[in-house]
Amino acid sequence: MNSDLTHNRRNFVRKLGGLAGLLTLTPGLPSFADDKKYLAPEVSPDEEVTDNEDYWGFIQQAYSVSPNVINFNNGGVSPQPIVVQDALDRYNRLSNEAPTYYMWRTLDEGRESVRLKLADLAGCSPEELAINRNASEALETIIFGLNLQKGDEVVLTKQDYPNVINAWKQREKRDGLVLKFINLDLPIEDNQLIVRKYKEAFTAKTKVVMVTHLINWSGQIMPAALISRAAKKHNPNMQVVIDGAHSFAHLTYKIPDLEGDYYGTSLHKWLCSPFGTGMLYIKQPLIKNIWPLLAPEDPQSPDIRKFERLGTRSFPTEMAIGHAINFHNTIGNERKQKRLHYLKNYWVEKCLNIPGFSTITSLKPEFSGAIATFALKGITPGNLATELFKRARIHTSATVWENIAGVRVTPHVYTPLKDLDRLVSTIQAIAKENNSAAKSSSLK
Ligand SMILES: Cc1ncc(COP(=O)(O)O)c(C=O)c1O
Incomplete structure (x- = not known):
């Protein structure tokens, strides 16, 4: 294994250990200055991290999102990193001591x-x-x-x-x-x-x-x-x-x-x-x-x-x-935009050859970011979103508006690639069943 990679991984694991320690020592109440401890600081400012899963794995740990619902409606409202939730909690508790x-x-x-x-x-x-x-x-x-x-x-x-x-x-x-x-x-x-x-x-x-x-x-x-x-x-x-x-x-x-x-x-x-x-x-x-x-x-x-x-x-x-803002700046807007676009393309490109799949979202970075909306021929957006949730607890947004009909999928910086793989395999399974049902009904 490349020794730099080994070093980075070791460093990453050490930092992760530090994060776990921080969480046990100060349950839910890190001081204001602790914000950055949730992030992986060893990445240098201009390092390309778009597909560095170690880096993004660390970002995932900064959120408290449920692993039991795959949340692909970040376009609606996004979850807050734990540091933001903690700050809000602290300010709220302080305010409740004497509100005005x-x-x-x-x-x-x-x-x-x-x-x-x-x-x-x-x-x-x-x-x-x-x-x-x-x-x-x-x-x-x-x-x-x-x-x-x-x-x-x-x-x-x-x-x-x-x-x-x-x-x-x-x-x-x-x-x-x-x-x-x-x-x-x-x-x-x-x-x-x-x-x-x-x-x-x-x-x-x-x-x-x-x-x-x-x-x-x-x-x-x-x-x-x-x-x-x-x-x-x-x-x-x-x-x-x-x-x-x-x-x-x-x-x-x-x-x-x-x-x-x-x-x-x-x-x-x-x-x-x-x-x-x-x-x-x-x-x-x-x-x-x-x-x-x-x-x-x-x-x-x-x-x-x-x-x-x-x-x-x-x-x-x-x-x-x-x-x-501190959390956002620690990642950096450019890195974030690149990662979000990467996540979107990651799943859409894998779906392009699925029979009946179509998307109304460009794959080019000048015309799109994290959001993509797709359809499967023969299934309404509402039924498609329901199937995704029923089969794999994938939460999306069914969209029907003017000349648009599809299911909107929005990952975020905390989204693991495995969740996108689950999305792709679930779309594949739904499309397969839907296509064979369409074939058998046309044979009747
Ligand atoms: C394009 C656009 N504008 C405005 C809004 C309104 O946002 P909010 O509900 O936070 O006021 C939304 C919400 O999804 C939106 O997508």
């Missing part, structure tokens, strides 16, 4: 440092970021807060997220906005074609364009910056709203790279922050123009904090975001 004292006088002070950490990750000024509960809240703050008139047009796609579409439809009903829907036939491996579709929908009355950076139904990555550029070229005053719910802490980019004016994301998806955490970005000069959903003293203030007047909510939850 600790939440309003101590933890609330920490929001500014969470904002700084988020700004560092997002690549923007902290003065452009508000912390809230999820992408729906962030995006609806923009949708309902924009000054728009009857007859103003909004360009969006049928494949945008339902909450977002519903919010625009409410403005259509209430304020007489006109919605112009584009229909995307996914997957699309041609950015110019996508941009052309948006451009064709723009008119002199278009005031807003809505862009979903990574489409939840199929995992399609959209050329957000190119669409923003085309919008501004058509009309420099056109407002660009970007839904980053699925791309933040999944793809490697900074929010200003997308060239949008407004951006909303959830942090409980790919960042693995506590449930019910989200973030709103507004380009500095535009903040004063957006009306908050929950009114502060000065709703036209240029201070982004005016969007944080949510009333009482969980401060422990917000404070634990910082620990999720």
